[in-house]
Amino acid sequence: MLRRFPTPLLVALCALTLTLVGTAPVSAAPTSAAPSNQARQLNQTILYYDSSRAAEYSSAVSSAVDVWNASVGNVRLEPAASGQHAEIRIITDDGWPRAHLGPVRPGGQVTVWMGRQGTAEGYDAVRIAAHELGHSLGLPDTKSGPCSSLMSGSTGGVNCTNAAPNASERSRVEANYGRGPAGESAADGRLLVDRR
Ligand SMILES: [Zn+2]
Known part of the structure; x- marks a missing residue:
């Protein structure tokens, strides 16, 4: 059964609550989050890409770059x-x-070939570009996989337009460019051909 407080007591309780909120230290909260964000920015690896020879796939490449930049934080692709x-x-x-196959490091170099054979067979250009950039960032093929896996490539199906890495693909790239053993591994350098 609910007890009913007399109105003056409720007013007093509200006043007490307001007083407690008012006297709480307000300077503690904002300073706690800032250093980790700054540290994250300082540790981010910037890789530059040259799409001047991407011909008709320039916009597909730029969409794929946007997908990667929105998906991971430890590495960023810039033109x-x-x-x-x-x-x-x-x-x-x-x-x-x-x-x-990467992961390519600053000062190193890998190449992505946007082979026309892929789109000629009906595969999605943005998914192809994101998949090949995934190789640059150190992801091997994971065939045969579902469409939700970016690195399943052509085995995702000819109608698959998913260009976003899944959670495990994202975390592997984060590890490749984070601190620790994976973050210091050299680029593999193998040429991976995405033949259907
Ligand atoms: Zn591949």
Whole structure:
């Protein structure tokens, strides 16, 4: 059964509550979150990419870059200025899509080939670009996988348009560019051909 407090007592309780809130230290909260955000920014690896030879796939590449930048925090892809060293070169040709296996480090270099054979067979250009960039960032193929897996590549199906890495793909890239043993491993360098 609920007890009913007389009105003056309720007013007194409210006043007490307001007093307690009013006297709580307000300076403690804002300072606690800032240092970790700053540290995260300082530790972020920036990799530059050159898509000047991506031809008709330039916008697909730029969409794939946006997907990766929205998906991971330890590494960020930025367009290289003209004449600047690019860690990732993107070249369009008539073969199958393919790429060197990273994880590429600043000052190193890997290549992504946006082979036209992939889209000629009906596969989605943004998914192809995101998949090949996944190789640059150190992800191997995981075939045969579902469409929800970016690195399942063509085995995700010809109608699969998912260009986003799943949780385990994201965390593997975060580890490749984070602190610890995985974050210091050298690029593998193997050429992975994504033939259907
Ligand atoms: Zn692949």
